[in-house]
Amino acid sequence: MRMKKKKTFDFTTGPILKNLVLFAIPLIISFTLQNLYNMVDMVVVGRMIGEEAIAAVGTTSGIFMLVTMFISGATVGMSVVVSQYLGAGDMKMVNRSIYTSLYLIMAFTAVTSVLGAVFTRQLLILIRTPENVLADAVIYLRIIFIGEAATAVYNMASQLMRSLGDSLTPMIMLIIASVLNVTLNILFVGPLHMGVAGVAYGTLLASAFAAVSCLVIAWRVLPVLRPTREGIRFSPDLAKTVIRIAIPSSLQSSMMSIGNICIQTGINTFGATYMAAFNAASKVDSFISFPPGGLTNGLQVFVGQNMGAKQLDRIRESVRKTFFVQLCYHTVTGFILLLFGKSFIRIFVSDGASAMINIGYTYLIFAAVGGLGNAVRALMLSALIGAGDSEAAFRASIVQLAVQVFCAFVLSRYLGYVGVFLGTPLGWAVSGIYGLIRYHSGKWEEKGVV
Secondary structure, three states, X not given: OOOOOOOOOOOOOOOXXXXXXXXXXXHHHHHHHHHHHHHHHHHHHHHHOOHHHHHHHHHHHHHHHHHHHHHHHHHHHHHHHHHHHHHOOOHHHXXXXXXXXXXXXXXXXXHHHHHHHHOHHHHHHHOOOOHHHHHHHHHHHHHHHHOHHHHHXXXXXXXXXXXXXXXXXXXXXXXXXXXXXXXXXXXXXXXXXXXXXXXXXXXXXXXXXXXXXXXXHHHHHOHHHOOXXXXXXXXXXXHHHHHHHHHHHHHHHHHHHHHHHHHHHHHHOOOHHXXXXXXXXXXXXXXXXXXXXXXXXXXXXXXXXXXXXXXXXXXXXXXXXXXXXXXXXXXXXXXXXXXXHHHHHHOOOOOOOHHHXXXXXXXXXXXXXXXXXXXXXXXXXXXXXXXXXXXXXXXXXXXXXXXXXXXXXXXXXXXXXXXXXXXXXXXXXXXXXXXXXXXXXXXXXXXXXX
16 A cells, blocks of 8 residues: 655656656755855855964764764665655565664664764874864764764655655755754854854754654654554565665765765865865855755665655656756856855955955856766766665765775876866866666666565
8 A cells, every 4th residue: 555645755656857846856955054054164264363273173064974874874775765666565574674774774873973083183184184283173073973872864855755745854854953943053162162163063952853753753743653563673575675776875885985085085185275165155056056956866766665665767757857957056156156266265264365266256156167077977877876776876976986096196286276176177078978888778777675
């Protein structure tokens, strides 16, 4: 029997683009708010503390995102399995998949949280964090690691609700948490004078609120989440299935983070001004250019449900229509970045930071030109992961990482910081081409879980 609850989507029937867009709107808002989280941290410290504080907060993002992407990959493994069993109408297996995934995710989170907090300084030294920003970076990253469980719970609860067709509730919780995050950041850094530790605590508390709220609501509105005697038992077979999808998906996501860490490492060698410029510009790019990630995440759920229902033609049509939307969006946002890029970067700093603004704008030029490559990459990888072909998505990310490593450590010797910046659009383009070739090969059609 299919689950038909309020605010949920059955993607196996009905108009494709309309349902995808309706489902994706809350995801797009959620993506924007999640990008806003770290962006707000950097704006607050930049305007209230200074350029070095931006460098300190920004240089930590690659490391923590690496861990977060591993957790996110595990939740994607859960989401793919759950959505495919949902598409097949097997609610018993949906329940068992949820609890087996829960045990795996929380165990991994506990280990990485402890290790990350203990080895924070060593990790930052490894990526060549300059001495003048190291102390603040250690403080910020250690607090964020301690609060990693909140991030994991929110990702798990929100991904679960989305895989079952409810993208609205996680968005509402994230809106409230974002307002709370901004308020706490200003309070802690301003009147309470807590420095970069203040923005870390503000982010931690806001994330904890989003996690607990989303989990409580999911428990109340999704009957399939309620434990059953058989469902709460750990299933080795289901665990293997989740891990089979989760590990390549986690590695695929983490390859992107490792690539970002390589770029950050390359930029760190040029000093605090270049670090601040890169981190501010990358946040602007993420905020403006990445919202369609909500649409491709929605596509992942769409593909999962239709793989379970064996409706491959609907999958192909959804990919074509999603690409058209992506093309239009990135054409417009590319021009926005080119026209208003310097004005956006000025948001992060007070007057007198013209060098930082010009360096950051250089990055935005490359991001604007390479935006379509990123759209193709995200589209193809989401479609492949939703189908269960996460190994191909992982290989695409390996290719992207290789390009970014080459640019950060080889090309930068000849072109300076510009060589480092080139790693982002070139990596997107090469990864997107690989994903496109894999998708058109049709091999993903044989990767269904059910």
